[in-house]
Amino acid sequence: MSTLERIPWRRNPSAVELGFEFYLEILETRLAGEEVSLVQKLLGYFHDKLEIDLRETQARGLMHSSASVFIEYVKQVSGLDFNPSSEYWSSKGLKAFRHWKQHWAALKSRKASDVGETPFETVGASRRTHDLTRRTVTINRIIRDTALARFMKGLYDYRCQICGYTFALPGGLGYCEMHHIRPLGAPHNGDDVEGNLIALCPLHHAMFDYGVIGLAPSDSSLVSIDPSVAGIGKPLILQKHKIEKTFLEYHLQVIFGRENPARGLAEQAP
Numbered sequence: 001m002s003t004l005e006r007i008p009w010r011r012n013p014s015a016v017e018l019g020f021e022f023y024l025e026i027l028e029t030r031l032a033g034e035e036v037s038l039v040q041k042l043l044g045y046f047h048d049k050l051e052i053d054l055r056e057t058q059a060r061g062l063m064h065s066s067a068s069v070f071i072e073y074v075k076q077v078s079g080l081d082f083n084p085s086s087e088y089w090s091s092k093g094l095k096a097f098r099h100w101k102q103h104w105a106a107l108k109s110r111k112a113s114d115v116g117e118t119p120f121e122t123v124g125a126s127r128r129t130h131d132l133t134r135r136t137v138t139i140n141r142i143i144r145d146t147a148l149a150r151f152m153k154g155l156y157d158y159r160c161q162i163c164g165y166t167f168a169l170p171g172g173l174g175y176c177e178m179h180h181i182r183p184l185g186a187p188h189n190g191d192d193v194e195g196n197l198i199a200l201c202p203l204h205h206a207m208f209d210y211g212v213i214g215l216a217p218s219d220s221s222l223v224s225i226d227p228s229v230a231g232i233g234k235p236l237i238l239q240k241h242k243i244e245k246t247f248l249e250y251h252l253q254v255i256f257g258r259e260n261p262a263r264g265l266a267e268q269a270p
């Protein structure tokens with residue numbers, strides 16, 4: 001499908017920050033009584049200002065009361081809890097919203113001047129995650145959480161697309177891992193785009209990494225070299241975005257069924 005939207009987050013490392021500030025503006029406008037469609041405004045802003053074509057479901061995902069990239073962003077920058085749901089704020093009222101917003105603005109500017117950098121730096125954050133992973137994990141499972149990956153986790157409510165499993169972390173968010181079907185970095189050099197990502201539980205993530213399971217490019221049904229794996233031949237339980245066939249083909253050709261396909265990388269790790 002040639003119309004597949006690719007989200008060029010890499011050109012917009014502050015897309016979440018900018019999108020969130022805009023969201024606060026339009027939410028306030030709405031709470032002040034003006035009739036605005038938050039979804040349409042968000043879609044317009046991301047398209048016009050950030051060159052990002054969100055789908056309507058993704059825009060709605062940003063406003064989800066319990067799983068939204070905005071919630072994680074606010075928590076990371078300020079430690080504050082934030083409920084992005086407009087229904088929630090309608091029930092609280094404009095005054096409560098403005099109070100929260102002031103609190104947020106004060107904490108955000110203080111943190112920014114303390115650190116001396118932008119408060120939410122996607123590239124730096126993913127590099128730190130990467131280094132930490134390489135130091136502490138001896139097997140080769142480089143987990144990089146890019147802004148796109150964080151966004152996608154929210155889209156799937158932190159559930160595995162193959163089995164639907166999630167579990168709650170202390171703090172309440174669910175847990176899943178985003179897997180790049182064609183892995184990032186040498187020697188695979190996959191892309192950090194929506195169509196190369198799948199949300200997985202840790203078990204299915206390991207099976208994917210080690211080439212035990214894959215997805216048929218024709219219908220995204222599960223294939224496995226181990227006949228005891230559950231769900232062989234079944235389609236994905238959850239599919240809210242389009243996975244690009246070329247990445248599935250690459251995985252089947254280069255990683256699936258190969259003995260230790262990632263060993264070369266693992267040996268580089270300390």
Ligand SMILES: [Zn+2]
Pocket residue numbers: 160161162163164165200201202203204
């Ligand atoms: Zn799973």
